[in-house]
Amino acid sequence: MALIRVLEIENFRAIRKLRWLPSAGMNCLIGPGDTGKSTILDAIDLCLGARRSLSFTDADFHGVNFDQPIRIGLTLGDLDDDLKNLDMYGDFLVGFNAATGIVEEEPGTGLETALTLQLTVRGDLEPEWTLVSPRASAAGRTRNLNWADRVRVAPARLGVTGDTHLTWRRGSVLSKLTGGKADASNELTRLARELRDSFDQKELKELEESLKLVTTAAGEMGVPVGTTVQALIDAGSLSFTGGTISLHDEEGVPLRSLGLGSSRLLIAALQRKAAEKATTFLIDELEYGLEPHRIIRLLGALGAKDEAPPLQVFATSHSPTAVTELSAHQLHIVRKTGDQHIVSRASGAGDVQGTIRAHAHALLASSIVVCEGGSEIGLMRGLDQHFTAIGERPLAACGATLVNGNGDETFTRAIALQSLGYRMAILRDSDKPAPASAEAAFTASGGSVFAWGGGRALEQELFNALPTGPVSELLELAIEAKDRSLIEAHIKTISKGATTLHDLETEALIGGLGVDSRTLLGNAAARFGWLKTITTMETAGRTIVGPAYDDADDSLTAVIDGVLDWVADGGR
Numbered sequence: 281m282a283l284i285r286v287l288e289i290e291n292f293r294a295i296r297k298l299r300w301l302p303s304a305g306m307n308c309l310i311g312p313g314d315t316g317k318s319t320i321l322d323a324i325d326l327c328l329g330a331r332r333s334l335s336f337t338d339a340d341f342h343g344v345n346f347d348q349p350i351r352i353g354l355t356l357g358d359l360d361d362d363l364k365n366l367d368m369y370g371d372f373l374v375g376f377n378a379a380t381g382i383v384e385e386e387p388g389t390g391l392e393t394a395l396t397l398q399l400t401v402r403g404d405l406e407p408e409w410t411l412v413s414p415r416a417s418a419a420g421r422t423r424n425l426n427w428a429d430r431v432r433v434a435p436a437r438l439g440v441t442g443d444t445h446l447t448w449r450r451g452s453v454l455s456k457l458t459g460g461k462a463d464a465s466n467e468l469t470r471l472a473r474e475l476r477d478s479f480d481q482k483e484l485k486e487l488e489e490s491l492k493l494v495t496t497a498a499g500e501m502g503v504p505v506g507t508t509v510q511a512l513i514d515a516g517s518l519s520f521t522g523g524t525i526s527l528h529d530e531e532g533v534p535l536r537s538l539g540l541g542s543s544r545l546l547i548a549a550l551q552r553k554a555a556e557k558a559t560t561f562l563i564d565e566l567e568y569g570l571e572p573h574r575i576i577r578l579l580g581a582l583g584a585k586d587e588a589p590p591l592q593v594f595a596t597s598h599s600p601t602a603v604t605e606l607s608a609h610q611l612h613i614v615r616k617t618g619d620q621h622i623v624s625r626a627s628g629a630g631d632v633q634g635t636i637r638a639h640a641h642a643l644l645a646s647s648i649v650v651c652e653g654g655s656e657i658g659l660m661r662g663l664d665q666h667f668t669a670i671g672e673r674p675l676a677a678c679g680a681t682l683v684n685g686n687g688d689e690t691f692t693r694a695i696a697l698q699s700l701g702y703r704m705a706i707l708r709d710s711d712k713p714a715p716a717s718a719e720a721a722f723t724a725s726g727g728s729v730f731a732w733g734g735g736r737a738l739e740q741e742l743f744n745a746l747p748t749g750p751v752s753e754l755l756e757l758a759i760e761a762k763d764r765s766l767i768e769a770h771i772k773t774i775s776k777g778a779t780t781l782h783d784l785e786t787e788a789l790i791g792g793l794g795v796d797s798r799t800l801l802g803n804a805a806a807r808f809g810w811l812k813t814i815t816t817m818e819t820a821g822r823t824i825v826g827p828a829y830d831d832a833d834d835s836l837t838a839v840i841d842g843v844l845d846w847v848a849d850g851g852r
Contacts, residue, residue: 282356282357282358282359282360282433282559282560283304283356283357283358283559283592284324284328284355284357285302285355285357285376285378285392286299286301286353286354286355286376286381286396287299287300287301287302287323287324287353288354289319289323289351289352289621290342290348290349290351290352291341291348291350292322292350292352293316293319293322293340293341293342294314294316294342295319295320295323295342295621296342296343296619296620296621297619297621298316298320298620298621298622300612300623301381302592302612302623303610304358304589304592305583305586305589305591305592305610306579306583306584306595306606307592307594307595307610308566308595308596308597308602308610308611308612309321309594309595309612309614309623310596310598310602310603310613310614310644311613311614311644312644312645312646312679313679315615315616315621316614316616316621317596317614318564318596320594320614321562321564321594321596323352324354324435324560324594325435325437325562326399326407327352327398327399327409328354328397328433328434328435328560330427330430330431330434333407335405336350336401336405336407337405340401346402346403347403349400349402349403350399350401351398351399351400352398352399353412354396355394355395355396356394356395356396357376357392357393357394358392359393359394362429363425363433364393369395371415371419372395372396372411372412372413372416372421373386373387373393374387374395374396375388375391375392375393375394376391376392377390383396385414386413395411396411396413397410397411397412397424397425398410409424409425410422410423411423411425433560434560435560435561435562436561436562437561437562437563438544438548438561438562438563438564540568540569541569541570541571541574544568544569544570545574545577545578545581548561548563548578548581548582549581559590559591559592560591560594561582561591561592561593561594562593562594562595563582563593563594563595563596564595564596565596566578566597566599567598567599567601567602572599572601575599575601575602576605579602584605584610598644600640603636603643603644604636604637604640607627607633608625608626608627608629608632608633608636609625609626609627611625611626611636611643612626613643613700613701615646615701622701624700626643626700629699629700630696630699632696632697632699632700635693635696638693639693641681642681642683643700645679646679646702646703647678647679647680647681647703647704647846647847647850648681648682648694648703648704648705649680649681649682649683649705649706649843649846649847650683650684650685650693650694650704650705650706650707651682651683651684651685651690651706651707652685652687652706652708652709653685653686653687653709654814654817655811655813655814655817656707656708656817657682657814657817658813658815658816658817658821659738659817659820659821660675660682660707660821660840660843661814661818661822662817662819662820662823662825662826663821663825663826663840665818665821666821666822666825666826666829667844673848675847678850680850683697685706685708690706691706691715691718691719691722692718694706694727695718695721695722695725698722703726704722704726704728705727705728705729705847706728706729706730708730709731709732709736709737709738710732710733710734710735710736710737711736711737714729714731730839730842732836733839734835736802737802737806738806739802739805739806739810739811740799740806741835741836742805742811742820742825742836743798743801744798744799744833745832745835745836746832746836747831748788748792748793749828750824750825750827750828750832751788751793751798752785752788753823754801754805754811754824755767755784755785755788755801757811757816757819757820757824758805761810761813761816762808764781767810768780768781770804770807770808770810771784771800773804774800774803774804774807775800779797779800784797784800784801
């Protein structure tokens with residue numbers, strides 16, 4: 281029917297400037313909140329929808345600057361014969377170069393014949409739809425798509441609710457399925473008349489006195505109402521439209537009574553069946569009201585798994601399930617850079633499909649901290665819970681998320697996510713040197729690296745930097761997590777039999793743990809993974825490290841403060 285090849289937006293709501301070349305099939309817009317994803321859907325809907333008028337306010341202008349007009353342009357390709365009609369649109373046909381993304385002044389060899397439709401709103405708030413081409417402008421010609429063509433190319437939109445799509449109301453999926461020919465006006469008019477005729481005022485006894493008073497008053501004033509005023513259904517107030525006819529189940533229950541998820545699935549399936557007549561489908565928050573397995577079914581109904589997509593879909597999502605199920609070329613990351621918005625196809629960063637599926641939640645954040653292992657993730661989670669409890673701003677409120685680097689894969693994963701355009705940092709141990717070339721490439725591209733000093737792993741840092749009391753609490757947590765006899769054996773192994781667990785506990789009680797004992801405990805904890813699980817280290821961060829934070833050595837707090845400050849900078 282018609283596919284959107286180029287979308288251009290200027291001065292519309294959150295978007296100052298945007299130029300985007302969407303795909304022919306699924307276009308799932310992802311990224312952190314408030315980046316303009318829904319604004320993009322609104323722009324397509326307003327420009328391409330079959331509306332004769334729209335209401336705008338000053339708030340629709342970017343920065344409430346109504347001196348700069350709103351411009352939304354859509355270049356449409358894959359035109360049918362009616363849209364390529366030379367008599368109707370000849371001067372307005374342009375050429376789209378798929379290889380370069382450039383719209384040429386006129387069609388030509390190697391170019392797709394296209395039309396550019398533009399919606400403009402100036403300070404008077406009056407919308408104006410026009411076809412745009414340099415040749416037509418030079419000739420002083422202006423025109424819009426004719427109404428029949430606008431109705432044919434108008435997108436269907438599924439928002440939070442979809443009741444209208446389960447009726448034959450204008451613009452609904454059902455009306456698309458019937459080609460707009462479900463004209464039941466004659467039958468509806470007949471039914472309305474029968475209903476008026478069957479109304480029996482005699483059954484409404486409470487009206488009798490009022491009717492007599494009205495008749496008397498009319499006679500006194502010489503108003504010609506006859507001998508008796510009647511209470512009948514007003515012929516002007518009872519009317520039916522296409523929206524009056526809706527889908528019902530076999531028991532006569534309206535399908536609009538279905539659960540939210542079920543109705544969205546049904547509407548998506550109907551839209552696919554209507555694809556020959558309407559190929560553009562807009563869906564806000566595609567996961568809304570759906571469990572993960574039903575999200576997968578919805579994506580299938582929209583043709584996300586088809587080699588030849590039946591629909592051009594524009595969707596927004598904050599669902600890791602949707603991110604995991606879709607291919608990298610179907611995911612489009614929305615972000616603001618300077619004074620303009622950019623939409624980047626995830627596949628443009630190379631072979632990142634594995635990274636996306638392993639860390640789907642990360643693509644929904646604005647800042648990502650890749651932690652070398654689960655212990656760093658647990659510590660940061662626990663500290664976040666502690667600091668939030670005392671009034672600090674949580675990591676999530678800054679748009680940040682934590683990703684497990686899985687040890688030696690830390691830089692590989694961080695660079696892959698960085699290539700998608702995300703703001704990146706790494707939190708790692710320093711007991712092993714980082715790969716020099718990878719670290720240099722990461723930092724050269726704007727990445728930040730935070731590492732414990734002195735060649736220490738996290739466990740070694742904690743046992744050396746915390747006061748004696750919290751160190752003893754860490755040891756108790758390790759005993760609880762691993763079993764006392766196992767901890768005892770580990771200490772004997774590291775000390776080569778020179779020290780026992782009892783010796784260390786006694787030392788802590790009498791005068792506090794010395795440097796050598798702290799080092800021994802740190803080495804044993806790091807080597808044997810006393811606190812390696814996310815859950816154990818989360819507990820340590822929340823109940824031990826957090827409360828002792830102000831008394832810990834700078835070697836620990838300087839690194840953590842660096843990470844927290846970096847996160848906070850991204851949330852401003």
